[in-house]
Amino acid sequence: MTETAPSPLISLRDLQVTFGLIPEPVVKSFDLDIARGEVVALVGESGSGKSVTAKSIMRLVEFSGARIASGEAWLYDNHGGRTDLFRLNQNEMRSIRGSRISMIFQDPMTSLNPVLTIGFQLREAVLRHATMSKADADRICLEALRQVRISEPEQRLKQYPHELSGGMRQRVMIAMALALKPDLLIADEPTTALDVTVQAEILALLKTIQRETGMSVLFITHDMGVVAEIADRVVVMLRGDRVETGDVRTIFEAPTHDYTRALLAAAPKLGAGADAAPAFEPVTDDAPVLEVDSLVVRYPVRKGLLQRVAANVHAVEDVSFKVHRRETLAIVGESGCGKSTTAKALMNLIEPTSGAIRLHGRDIASLTAAQMMAARADIQMIFQDPYASLNPRMTVEQIIAEPLEIHQRGDAASRRAQVTELIERVGLPIAAAKRYPHNFSGGQRQRICIARALALRPSVIIADEPVSALDVSIQAQILALIEEIQRDFDVGILFISHDMAVVEKVSDRIAVMHLGEIVEIGPRDAVLRDPRHAYTRQLLDAVPVAHPALRKARQMEARAMMSPIRPLGADHPTSPMREVSHQHFVRADA
Amino acid sequence: MSAATLGFRHRFNYLLAPKVVFGIAVIALLIAAAIFAPWIAPHDPARQDLMRAMTAPQWGGPHLLGTDHVGRDLLSRIIYGSRISLAIGVAVVLVSGAVGIFLGVISGYFGGRTDSLIQKMLEVFWAFPPLLLAIAIVAFLGQGLGIIIIALASQRWIPYCRLARAEAMALRDREFVVAARSLGASPARILTRHILPNIVPSMVVVGTFAMATAIISEASLSFLGLGVPPTIPTWGSMLADSRAYISTSWWMALFPGLAIFITVLAINLVGDALRSHFDPKLKNI
Numbered sequence: 001m002t003e004t005a006p007s008p009l010i011s012l013r014d015l016q017v018t019f020g021l022i023p024e025p026v027v028k029s030f031d032l033d034i035a036r037g038e039v040v041a042l043v044g045e046s047g048s049g050k051s052v053t054a055k056s057i058m059r060l061v062e063f064s065g066a067r068i069a070s071g072e073a074w075l076y077d078n079h080g081g082r083t084d085l086f087r088l089n090q091n092e093m094r095s096i097r098g099s100r101i102s103m104i105f106q107d108p109m110t111s112l113n114p115v116l117t118i119g120f121q122l123r124e125a126v127l128r129h130a131t132m133s134k135a136d137a138d139r140i141c142l143e144a145l146r147q148v149r150i151s152e153p154e155q156r157l158k159q160y161p162h163e164l165s166g167g168m169r170q171r172v173m174i175a176m177a178l179a180l181k182p183d184l185l186i187a188d189e190p191t192t193a194l195d196v197t198v199q200a201e202i203l204a205l206l207k208t209i210q211r212e213t214g215m216s217v218l219f220i221t222h223d224m225g226v227v228a229e230i231a232d233r234v235v236v237m238l239r240g241d242r243v244e245t246g247d248v249r250t251i252f253e254a255p256t257h258d259y260t261r262a263l264l265a266a267a268p269k270l271g272a273g274a275d276a277a278p279a280f281e282p283v284t285d286d287a288p289v290l291e292v293d294s295l296v297v298r299y300p301v302r303k304g305l306l307q308r309v310a311a312n313v314h315a316v317e318d319v320s321f322k323v324h325r326r327e328t329l330a331i332v333g334e335s336g337c338g339k340s341t342t343a344k345a346l347m348n349l350i351e352p353t354s355g356a357i358r359l360h361g362r363d364i365a366s367l368t369a370a371q372m373m374a375a376r377a378d379i380q381m382i383f384q385d386p387y388a389s390l391n392p393r394m395t396v397e398q399i400i401a402e403p404l405e406i407h408q409r410g411d412a413a414s415r416r417a418q419v420t421e422l423i424e425r426v427g428l429p430i431a432a433a434k435r436y437p438h439n440f441s442g443g444q445r446q447r448i449c450i451a452r453a454l455a456l457r458p459s460v461i462i463a464d465e466p467v468s469a470l471d472v473s474i475q476a477q478i479l480a481l482i483e484e485i486q487r488d489f490d491v492g493i494l495f496i497s498h499d500m501a502v503v504e505k506v507s508d509r510i511a512v513m514h515l516g517e518i519v520e521i522g523p524r525d526a527v528l529r530d531p532r533h534a535y536t537r538q539l540l541d542a543v544p545v546a547h548p549a550l551r552k553a554r555q556m557e558a559r560a561m562m563s564p565i566r567p568l569g570a571d572h573p574t575s576p577m578r579e580v581s582h583q584h585f586v587r588a589d590a
Numbered sequence: 591m592s593a594a595t596l597g598f599r600h601r602f603n604y605l606l607a608p609k610v611v612f613g614i615a616v617i618a619l620l621i622a623a624a625i626f627a628p629w630i631a632p633h634d635p636a637r638q639d640l641m642r643a644m645t646a647p648q649w650g651g652p653h654l655l656g657t658d659h660v661g662r663d664l665l666s667r668i669i670y671g672s673r674i675s676l677a678i679g680v681a682v683v684l685v686s687g688a689v690g691i692f693l694g695v696i697s698g699y700f701g702g703r704t705d706s707l708i709q710k711m712l713e714v715f716w717a718f719p720p721l722l723l724a725i726a727i728v729a730f731l732g733q734g735l736g737i738i739i740i741a742l743a744s745q746r747w748i749p750y751c752r753l754a755r756a757e758a759m760a761l762r763d764r765e766f767v768v769a770a771r772s773l774g775a776s777p778a779r780i781l782t783r784h785i786l787p788n789i790v791p792s793m794v795v796v797g798t799f800a801m802a803t804a805i806i807s808e809a810s811l812s813f814l815g816l817g818v819p820p821t822i823p824t825w826g827s828m829l830a831d832s833r834a835y836i837s838t839s840w841w842m843a844l845f846p847g848l849a850i851f852i853t854v855l856a857i858n859l860v861g862d863a864l865r866s867h868f869d870p871k872l873k874n875i
Contacts, residue, residue, distance in 0.1 A: 347772040376774040389765035393787040402783075403773045452769070 008076050009036045009183055009216045010057065010101075015071035017052050017061060017240075025069060026052050028240045034184065039210060039217040041231035041248070043224070043263065045471040049240040050220045054186045057218075058103055059085060059093045075100065075183075099129040102177035104170070106189040111173055112161040118172055119157030125176045144175040147212075148205060166335075167198035171205070178209065185210075186218045191226060195334035196498060200542035203229050222471065224267035225501075225544025228252065229551060236260050248548045266473040268501030269546040270528075287361055288322035289459045289492045290346070290379070295319040295355035297341050301565060314564045315341040317516040318574045319355070323460060323492040330495040330503040330524075332539065333513035336564065339496045342513075343462050346494070347381055348372070360459070377407050380453040382482075384465040386445035390437040396423065396448055397433040403455040422451040425488075426481060443474035450481060454489060461486075462494045467502060479506055500543045504528055509583075512536045515564050517574055522584030532586040613859035616852055624673045633663035635670040635823045644839045656841040658831055664841065667823040668849050674824040675805050675853065678739060682804035683797045686743040690750025691793055695781055697751070698758030705755070712748055720745050721810060728816045735818055742807050746800045753796055757789040791868035798861030802854045809850050825850050 012032040016025045027049040034040050044050045055061040056068055073085040075096070085093065097103075105111045113121060122141040123134065130137075138157070145153035148171040161169055170190060177185055187206065191199035207230055210217050219230060227234055227248065234251040236244040236259065244257040255261045295316055303310035316338040323329045331339045345352045348364065356363050364375050380403075383389035390399055400419045404410060410418065423432055426447040437445055446466060453461050463482065467475040483506065486493055497503050503510060504524065511521040512535065520533040531537045545551055575588040623630065632654070639661035647656040647664075655664040697708040715723070727741040758781075761767055767784050775783075811817045812826025820827060825846040832842035 349768065349772055373774050376772070381769065381772050383765045383769060385765055389769050391766040391770075391784050391788070394783070402770065402775070406770075406773050406775050406779065449769075456773075 007036050008033060008074075009038075010034045010076070011074045012053075012057065013072045013074070015053065015056060015073070016069040017049070017056055017066050018069045019066045026066070026240050027056070030071075030237075030240070030242055032235060032242075034216050034218060036183070036216055037210075037214045039207075039219060039230055039232045041219045041221060041227045041234045042237060043221060043227055043234060044237035045222055045263075045473065047239075048237040050237050051188055053237070054103070054188055054218060054220055057085065057184075057186065058097055058101060059088070059090070060103075062090075095129065098125060098177075098182070099180045100182055101184045101186065102180075102182040103186040103188065104173045104177050104190045107193045112169055114161050116160075117157065118159055118161065118164070122157070122172070122176055122179065126179050129180055140179055141175070144179040145172070147178060147209060148172075148175045150175070165198075166194055167201060170194060170198075170202055174202075174206070174209075178213070178215075181213060182215060184216045184218065186220070188220045189222070190219075192221070192223070196500070197334065197538055197542040199226075200544070203544075206230065223544065224264055224472070225269070225546065228546060228548045229544045231548075236263065252547050262473060266476050267546075268472070268475065268499065268505060270501045270504055270540070270543045286325070288324050289360060290323040290494070291356075291358040291361070292322070292342075292346070293320050293356040293358065295342065295345060295357065296353045297338070297345050297350065298353045309568065311565050311567050312570070314516050314566050316345065316352075319513075319516075319518050321511055321518065321521060323494055325459065325490055325492050326486060327509065328486065328493040328495050328507045330497060330507035330510045331513055331518075332497055332500060332503050332510060334498060334539075337513040338516040338564070339513050340464055343381065343464050343494070343496055346379065346462060348376065373407065377403070377456040378458050379460045379462065380456060380458040382446070382449050382453050382461060382463040382466045385469050386442050386449055387437075387469070389449055390445055392437055395434055395436055396428075396440075399437070399448060400451045400455055403452060407456060409456070418455065419451075422454055425454070425485070426451045441474075442470050443478060446470065446474075446478050447481065450478075450485065454485060457489065458491060460492045460494065462496070464496045465498070466495075468497065468499060475502065482506065500528075500540060512539065517587065518577075519587045520585070521577075522581070522586075526581055526584040530581070530584075532580050532584075607863070609859045610863040613856040613863070616856035617860065620672050620676060620853060620856075623669050624676045627669050627673060631663075631666035631669045633666045635662060635666040636821070638662055644835065644842075646839075647841050647845075655845045656839070658828070658842050659835055659839070662823075664828070664845055667828055668825065668845060670823045671825045671828065671846070671849070672853075674735075674818060674822060675808065675850075677735070678742065678808045679801040679805045679857075681739045682742045682746060683801045685739060686746035686800060687750055687793060687797055689743070690747030691754045691786075691789070693747070694751035694754025695758045695785055695789070698755035699762050699777065699781060699785060701759070701762075708751070709755075712751055715745055716748055718745070721807065724807060724811060725814070725816060728811065733816065733819055738808065738811065738818060741811070742804050746804060749796050749800065750793060753792055754789055757792060758785050761785050761788055791864075795861060795865045795868060798857055798864060802857040802861070805854055805857075806850065 010033070012030065015027055015030040017027040018025045030053060032040070032053070042050045042053065052061055052066065055064070057073055061068065068086055071086060074082045075085055076082045085096065088096070112118075119138070119141060122144065123137045126137045126140050141157065142153050145156060150156055150168060150171050156164070156172070164172065174190075190206075191202050194202060203226065206217065219226075221227060231248045234246060234248050235242055236251070236257065238259050244251065244255065244260045251260060252264065255264060296318060297316040299313040299315060300309040301311045301313060302308065319338070319342055321329060331342065333339050341350070344350045346357060356365065358364070359375050359378055364372065367375055394402075397416070397419050400422055401415050404415045404418065409415070419433065420430060423430060428444060428447055428451075432440070437448065440448065466482065467478050470478060479502065482493065485491070495503065495506055507524050509522065510524050510527040511518045512527065512533065513519070514535045520527060520531065520536045527536065528540065531540055577585040578588050579585050632652075639657070641661065642653070642657050643659055643661040645653050645657045645661070647654060653663050653665070655668070657663055658667070693708050693712075697705045723744050724741040727744060728737060731737045731740075761784070767780060770780050770784055808817060808824070809826030809829065812824045813830040815827075815830060817824055817826055828846040829843060832839070832846070836843050
């Protein structure tokens with residue numbers, strides 16, 4: 001890491017990239033040096049030009065309508081020679097891609113071809129660059145799969161992408177990128193689409209392989225935790241400019257640029273909220289506003305010509321919890337654990353298989369249609385993706401007024417007055433009313449969603465990953481807004497998230513879900529400081545560290561994918577919860 | 591800011607491409623001709639003058655495009671014929687659009703049994719050769735403008751229905767629709783407020799192409815003598831009249847044919863431009 005005078009591998013000089021007819025460059029006279037064996041993190045928020053920079057090195061930007069307006073990209077070889085990548089034609093560039101510079105992408109679900117086997121795709125990648133026999137190519141593929149620690153590599157070669165979990169697929173992508181032993185690996189947010197435990201495995205794996213092979217890595221990310229885990233050196237980008245660069249420790253300990261400081265401050269850090277008491281006390285002595293009792297949701301899996309039910313997905317099993325007024329209960333868990341299904345059952349969007357949902361003590365299954373309408377008004381939802389959850393063809397005013405119209409509250413004038421009030425309450429300018437969603441940024445859109453959720457003055461709001469699609473600096477503002485409205489409107493919040501650091505910031509109590517069950521539930525500090533269930537500990541352990549000095553050795557082996565699909569008629573034995581301390585319950589199988 | 595104005599100019603440029611300008615100009619001319627036919631047509635389209643039958647086109651003469659076998663002025667007949675072509679084109683697009691979008695959206699949004707029922711019906715209609723079904727309808731119900739429109743719309747709702755169904759299926763699970771459903775919105779409200787406005791652009795594109803084919807089919811029906819009553823001049827019936835005289839009076843076939851060709855071309859050019867305009871992949875350039 002700290003050899004004297006490291007030999008350079010690639011140096012980017014004065015890179016300018018423009019898009020279409022827009023004269024303003026997306027990347028402005030950008031310099032970047034990567035030495036051999038170095039891990040450089042390129043950090044910035046969405047739109048900062050970090051991916052464009054990486055794709056410029058690969059000369060892939062030209063396929064998406066961009067133009068490299070000026071600059072040089074010198075790639076050094078082992079004998080002291082160098083080539084300017086920007087002077088090569090696409091044919092010459094193809095021989096460099098994959099063999100000297102490889103790239104892995106964000107979404108392992110879409111970067112593999114679903115109709116070809118893993119083996120075919122790996123071999124194709126190898127044979128494209130090297131002339132060798134199929135047997136030799138297969139040997140290289142097998143070796144690459146072993147290198148990324150995939151269990152039973154011989155079997156995997158015959159499998160199709162859908163048979164592998166997301167983490168496994170990202171391993172395959174890494175194997176493909178590494179098969180020809182490139183000098184530089186460009187990793188474009190390779191763990192963003194993955195669960196936190198899988199992210200930890202992949203980061204550990206990349207780090208180990210990097211050490212074993214001595215290759216350089218350009219790691220693109222928006223997550224300062226990931227930077228702390230893996231980088232040697234950090235380059236911070238803001239609107240196409242490099243604002244700061246330095247050794248990872250220097251960046252974390254003594255950032256010089258305001259933006260870097262802001263990024264570090266905004267990054268949610270697990271443990272940061274340890275002493276911060278909740279801003280106000282939840283009202284827990286009176287009756288809970290929402291009570292869920294032994295909720296079970298199972299989906300049928302249909303198969304064959306006659307669409308017979310072949311098995312059941314046990315999405316939610318024996319889930320019970322209570323939410324009080326002004327209280328935030330966080331449900332954490334990884335994708336597929338059943339947290340969103342629970343939310344859908346609460347919103348009456350799907351029918352629970354069994355169990356009871358009580359709103360103000362009344363079971364919603366027993367309600368008449370008219371009472372159900374009223375109950376719907378009392379429980380509202382904020383969705384994950386503020387780009388998808390607003391109708392692009394309605395104005396902000398129409399969007400926020402819609403719940404009022406559906407429930408026939410007030411006349412047109414009073415609705416308009418309420419909408420104006422709500423728009424101001426969530427911190428948007430009044431002029432926003434007449435505009436359409438596409439005029440707003442992600443954070444502003446989420447404010448619109450919050451205003452819509454508040455319109456009917458509900459007593460419970462379900463927030464399904466409300467900040468996970470937002471940049472970190474925006475996350476903090478939206479979380480603060482959610483806390484404010486909780487206080488002002490006296491609502492109980494069910495906060496669904498996969499991000500432990502965010503959960504620590506907002507929650508009063510935490511429920512950890514795994515394979516459809518709540519495995520641990522209790523007051524925030526009890527769950528985070530004294531986790532009793534093995535899965536909770538695993539989750540907490542996987543959260544990226546807050547500072548490079550805190551790096552720890554991690555497990556790199558892929559865990560088996562656990563499936564919630566059970567054969568027909570299988571009952572689901574759940575072990576009882578036992579109380580380990582005040583209000584802190586853990587599944588007995590811990 | 592600069593990006594926004596640039597985007598606008600970009601869109602503007604788009605509509606100023608020569609072929610699109612040509613398309614819009616031809617359609618505008620057609621509409622003007624249809625509305626102002628009595629004023630711009632040099633002669634009465636129905637007036638026969640056997641002395642001047644089959645006069646060749648003559649620049650500066652009384653009959654610019656010549657006359658037909660009974661001496662009627664071709665230019666006047668083409669101008670009056672545009673009324674029928676346009677009326678039928680627009681009416682067929684509206685009728686087939688209304689039926690197709692309604693069925694398609696219901697099919698896609700509700701799915702299940704409703705969907706398979708509507709789709710089965712669609713397949714039955716689709717199984718007939720297009721013109722044959724129209725001919726059968728006219729043959730059974732008799733000639734008349736309304737019946738022609740029904741006959742031509744009888745299969746033209748299918749592309750609307752298919753596309754509306756696909757789009758409704760995609761929109762059904764979008765979060766903003768789920769959000770509306772979780773608010774307690776009725777299916778009717780979701781369909782009219784959330785689904786329909788979002789499928790309008792693609793329906794407009796289908797509509798332009800449907801209009802072009804409707805104009806051709808109307809001409810075909812008229813050519814076969816199954817169009818509107820023979821006293822009304824249409825491009826198709828003019829072509830039909832020319833059949834017997836094609837070897838001696840080429841103009842009788844050429845000019846109505848050219849009118850159909852240019853009109854359909856213009857509508858297709860505009861349709862193409864609309865399609866590119868609404869294509870989400872082109873939006874962010």
